Amino acid sequence: MIALSLAQITHVLGGRLHTAGDDTDETVVSGTVDTDSRLIGPGDIFVAKPGEETDGHLFVDAAVASGAALAIVEREVPASVSQIVVADAVAALADLAREVVGTVRGAGALRIVGITGSNGKTTTKNLVARILEAEGETVAPRASFNNAVGAPLTMLRVTEGSRYLVSEFGASAPGEIARLAGLVEPDLGVVLMVGMAHAGGFGGIEATFAAKSELVRALRTGGTAVLNIDDPRVAAMAPIAAERGVDVMWFGRGPDAQVRADDVAVTASGTRCIVSVGGESLPMHLQVLGEHHVMNALAAIAVAVRLGVPLAACVERLESVELAERWRMQPLGSDRVRIINDAYNASPDSMAAALRTLAQITGPGERTVAVLGAMSELGEYADEEHDRVGLLAVRLGIQRIVVIGAPARRMFLEAMAQGSWDNEAIFFETADEAFDYLVGELRDGDRVLVKSSNSAGLRFLGDRLGESFS
Structure with a gap:
């Protein structure tokens, strides 16, 4: 996280600061923010989030023993660490993430990519990150950190030197993507597909469409919606993009896709195809198993090309990916x-x-x-x-x-x-x-x-x- 004083963090969170030891309002912290005390190290910030099975407040001492410099809590606990008491720890995470990302974006050249879809989010996130990390410091989620806790934790890993933030947005109910994407207003938003995943929570495929389109509505004015032209429901988000004043970049296998794959062939060693962008065509061999991952790769290429990465570099980096994520093909x-x-x-x-x-x-x-x-x-x-x-x-x-x-x-x-x-x-x-x-x-x-x-x-x-x- 970027360096902030205890007073600044307290102001952002609207909380009450209780200092400990030699700390004062002006004491600066800049460590990693986490809700898992096992992942806390010296100088880090522990967020004591109440959970369904346990309560983070029970682990403040463990976080302190590991070197935590600050605890964000919903009630003060007897521990030798400065604490900021807030009404809602999860909401505090979101508020702090909005502040950190906004500060870095305002001071430099941070570009933000948001990714959603019924399937393929994590794979696409990893492919985008693989391309962009060679261009500059890139922050992307661990595993599937895409919910109300995981997404802000990823955002809070941004530093003054970060050039790209790749956020994955999942949802089990309407409004969740709007809240998460609204924290950072991405410059580019990828919608992979609208399918039956989580249909029970949304109430049907049309409700799923509305939920996924929340990312397009949350994009920064002048940004780009990266849309799957082969999925009619995703393609139907183009008018929403126009209303928001954002461009559309199409990916897919149809002839009208701006980033297109042809001659797709699937084997046990991966998938081969020809990728075309703006009149340039190159062969690509994805080691990641499955024809469906071609679409994820096209989405990643579309993002990277829009950010100025040459197609040849995109293909070379994607071909080096052996596994998209553990337990995924x-x-x-x-x-x-x-x-x-x-x-x-x-x-x-x-x-x-x-x-x-x-x-x-x-x-x-x-x-x-x-x-x-x-x-x-x-x-x-x-x-x-x-x-x-x-x-x-x-x-x-x-x-x-x-x-x-x-x-x-x-x-x-x-x-x-x-x-x-x-x-x-x-x-x-x-x-x-x-x-x-x-x-x-x-x-x-x-x-x-x-x-x-x-x-x-x-x-x-x-x-x-x-x-x-x-």
Whole structure:
């Protein structure tokens, strides 16, 4: 974080300062801000956030022992550290992030990129960061830090030397993206797609469209909306951009895309295509598995090109990315039995993309095995969407369909209804049962996809399988 005095921080947060030791109003702090006491180091700022399972105020002493210089709390605690008491610790995070980013932007050349979409946010964020970090100091989220706590924590890592801030904006309800993006008013806003992810929380696909379009509405006047021309709902955000006085830069595979991919070919070693921007075309080989990641790469290139990075540099840096993120199309195992662990998140769109990738990368004499768990946050759409996945797995000719957990059972039932009667589809209540079956069932030449939402916990099953067949 940038250097600020205790008095300045107190003013920004509208709190009450209680100094400790030799501290005064003018004492300056500039360390990292975090809500996890285990990540606190000397000079850092600990935010005691009440949680559903525990209370950050119980860990102030641990933060102090690790060297915390300041605690932001909702009630004063008996600890030997200066404290600022606020009404709401999460709101205080947002207020401090707005102040820090605004100060750095006002003093220098900080450019801010916001990314949202029903799928692909984290991968795209990582690809954008990989391109931009060679241009200057770039701040981007760890993992999927995209909510009311994670997004401000990322923003607070900005320093006076930061040139780019890449923010990922997720949401489980309307208004969240507007609040988060409104803290920084991005210069560029990427909308990847509008799908069924979180549809249960939003109340349907049209409500999801409205939520994702909040990023376009939050862009700084004169900025750029980077939109997926192949998704009709994303393309429909162009009039919103015009109302806000921002340009549109289109990416996609259609002929009207300003950043376009042609001749896409998917293999077990990645995806090849020809990328075209402004009359220039170059071949690109993405090591990240999955045809759907081409769109994420195009979005990243669009951002970087708009920021002045040459296309050749974009392609070179993207080709060096071996893994977008742990548990996202992560290759494990060996050439003998390849495990693809993609069980960090799942939606109907990402599930379909992963299954298609499995079918595309499996060659003659090899066998496709899909290990599937539930997709969360679909609400009233859960039954029909799980049915669709079971149907798609059969239509794609997946040779073994292993479904795990009661919430995902409809995938198994639909696969059975479509004719998978001869052990092609099998159901297990637990991941441990499925593991025991798979260890005995998998054979040389198998290509195995493990796919589910985070809540199903199958990412750990994927890790176990990867170790077993390494």
